[in-house]
Amino acid sequence: MVLTMTATAEKQSNVLFEDQQPTPGDNWAELIEGLSREQKQINPKYFYDQKGSELFEQITLQHEYYPARAEKSILSQHASEIASYCGENCILIEPGSGSCEKVRLLLDKIQPAAYVPLDISADFLYQSAQKLGQEFPWLSIHAICADFSDQWQARTDLENGRRVIFYPGSTIGNMEPNRAQAFLSNLREWIGEDGSVLIGVDLQKSDHLLNAAYNDAKGVTAEFNLNVLNSINSLVNADFNADSFSHHAFYNRALKRIEMHLISQQAQTVTIGDNLIHFDKDEVLHTENSYKYSLESFTALSNAAGFTLEKSWLDEDKLFSVHYLSISKTSTLR
Ligand code: SAH
Ligand code: AVI
Numbered sequence: 001m002v003l004t005m006t007a008t009a010e011k012q013s014n015v016l017f018e019d020q021q022p023t024p025g026d027n028w029a030e031l032i033e034g035l036s037r038e039q040k041q042i043n044p045k046y047f048y049d050q051k052g053s054e055l056f057e058q059i060t061l062q063h064e065y066y067p068a069r070a071e072k073s074i075l076s077q078h079a080s081e082i083a084s085y086c087g088e089n090c091i092l093i094e095p096g097s098g099s100c101e102k103v104r105l106l107l108d109k110i111q112p113a114a115y116v117p118l119d120i121s122a123d124f125l126y127q128s129a130q131k132l133g134q135e136f137p138w139l140s141i142h143a144i145c146a147d148f149s150d151q152w153q154a155r156t157d158l159e160n161g162r163r164v165i166f167y168p169g170s171t172i173g174n175m176e177p178n179r180a181q182a183f184l185s186n187l188r189e190w191i192g193e194d195g196s197v198l199i200g201v202d203l204q205k206s207d208h209l210l211n212a213a214y215n216d217a218k219g220v221t222a223e224f225n226l227n228v229l230n231s232i233n234s235l236v237n238a239d240f241n242a243d244s245f246s247h248h249a250f251y252n253r254a255l256k257r258i259e260m261h262l263i264s265q266q267a268q269t270v271t272i273g274d275n276l277i278h279f280d281k282d283e284v285l286h287t288e289n290s291y292k293y294s295l296e297s298f299t300a301l302s303n304a305a306g307f308t309l310e311k312s313w314l315d316e317d318k319l320f321s322v323h324y325l326s327i328s329k330t331s332t333l334r
Contacts, residue, residue, distance in 0.1 A: 009126065012133030012141075020146040021122045024236050028273070031236055035270075035277045041286040042232070044174050045120055045149060047224060049231035053124035055224040057099050062216040066209065067170055070320035071200045075105040075168075078313045078322075082198065083109035085311060085324045091116060091161040093190065095148040096171040100128045102200075103166060107136055114140040114159040120147050149175075149183070163191040168200035168322070173257075173291040177301065180291070184305035188327055197307065197325040204292045205319060207251045214249035214258050214290070222247035225260050228287055238272040245285070256297075258290040295321065303328070 027046075034041045048056070060068035075082065083106065086092070090112050094103060097117030107115070115132075119125040122145045129143035142159060165187055172180050187197055214221050225247045229240035245262040252259050264279035271277075279285075293301070298321070299309050307325035314321050 009130035010134070012130050012137075014137060014139060015129050015133035015141045015143060017126055017129060018142065018144045019122060020144060021120065022147050026147075028236050031232060032272060032275055035272070035285075036275075039286055040277075040279075040283070042228065043149070044228075044288040045147065046231050046235070047228045047288070048119075048121040048124070049227070049234060050121065050123050052224060052227050052231055053098065053121040055220060055227055057101075058220045059216070059224060060101075062218060062220055064212040064216040065221075066213055066317075066319050067200075067202050070315040070317065071168055071170075071322065072102060072105060073315045074200075074313045074320065074322045075102055079106050079109040081311075082106060082313070082322075082324070083111075086110050086112075086164045086196070086198065087162060089113040089161055090164045091159050092164050092166050093158075094118065094166045094168075096120075096167070096169065097125065097128065097143075098169070099124075100132045102168045104132070104135070106166075107139060112139070112164075113161045114142055116142045116144060116158060118144045118146055118148060120145065149179075163195040165191060165195070165197045165199075167197060170200055170202035170290070170320070172199060173202055173293070174288060175291075176289070177291060181301055181305045184302060184307060184325075188306055191327070193327060195327065196310075197323075199323050199325065201293050201298050201321050201323060202290070203314075203319060203321055204256055204294050207253060209319070210251040210258060210292065211249070214260065215247075219247075221249065221260075225249070225262060225287055229262070232272075236272055238270060240270050241268070244268055248284070251292075255289075256292050258288075258292070259286065260288040260290075261286055293321075298323065 059065050091114050092112040093116040095118045097119045125145050129141050133141050226242045229242040232238050244265050248261040248263050262285045264283045267281045269276050269278045302325050306328050308328045310326050311324045
């Protein structure tokens with residue numbers, strides 16, 4: 001275990017920080033492979049360098065980005081009932097914890113024995129965990145910087161207790177449905193027979209609301225999308241010029257997903273080490289999908305992954321959903 005002290009936030013005695021951040025070498029092959037496809041694409045995890053994590057926080061404050069507001073209203077309104085499902089003294093694990101903003105709405109009610117935020121964005125995670133530790137001095141925090149998409153090893157060495165995965169934000173929507181199912185299924189190994197999952201999932205709705213949420217008037221989502229090129233530049237020493245691409249996001253109703261793209265404004269060649277990646281004018285780099293579910297399609301997905309949906313909560317406008325899942329009695333761990 002490596003302890004990192006790179007960030008400036010004051011170190012709290014109730015916070016342990018563990019660094020398993022992927023190295024640039026881990027990312028290199030995946031990036032080149034995606035950029036060499038006929039339809040160029042990248043894994044959306046590359047959005048989250050320090051700037052990207054900060055921009056995502058800004059997105060959540062935009063009026064058009066209803067998911068954050070709707071999910072927070074669900075968590076605040078139903079915190080006591082959610083806590084009764086989670087049970088006492090659980091180990092609360094949050095993959096993709098970001099600013100740890102949403103867990104704040106539940107901590108006083110759930111009173112977990114430990115909170116384990118897990119995120120790929122190292123310094124942002126470090127700072128968020130320290131800040132949370134300062135605000136909740138009674139809380140034991142074990143922050144882990146790691147890539148959760150990478151068959152993250154089921155950890156047997158975490159704090160003892162019943163494990164509850166808290167996976168808000170509809171981050172599951174950024175995975176292809178088959179990957180989402182595999183990810184959920186893999187979670188059963190993290191949590192063991194008596195564990196459970198509390199998950200936030202964005203719902204299908206009108207094209208108008210969806211398109212607005214990913215094209216906010218201030219252009220924060222556009223900046224977030226373009227920043228992925230700077231993030232890749234620093235990670236693998238590439239020379240993308242973000243000024244020569246433009247943001248494009250739209251709801252693909254047939255596939256029930258928001259697609260985010262970057263469109264090359266000119267013919268250009270980008271260098272990554274010895275690799276030359278050519279873009280034609282108007283060629284598209286597919287940067288993210290954000291799948292939207294119905295209650296039926298998410299129930300089917302969680303059942304296929306070996307979970308039973310025990311309870312669903314919706315905000316009053318039925319824009320967003322939070323679900324409590326337990327392991328199906330009939331499911332067997334691989
Ligand atoms: N849970 C928070 C943040 C959601 S944004 C909320 O609901 O507001 C998605 C978060 O997942 C970011 O903080 C990002 O850094 C993290 N993330 C994305 N892909 C990841 C990966 N493969 N492994 C670990 N963290 C990842
Ligand atoms: C983190 N994730 C669920 C966000 C989403 O809505 O898909 C990321 C995002 N992309 C653009 N805006 C927000």
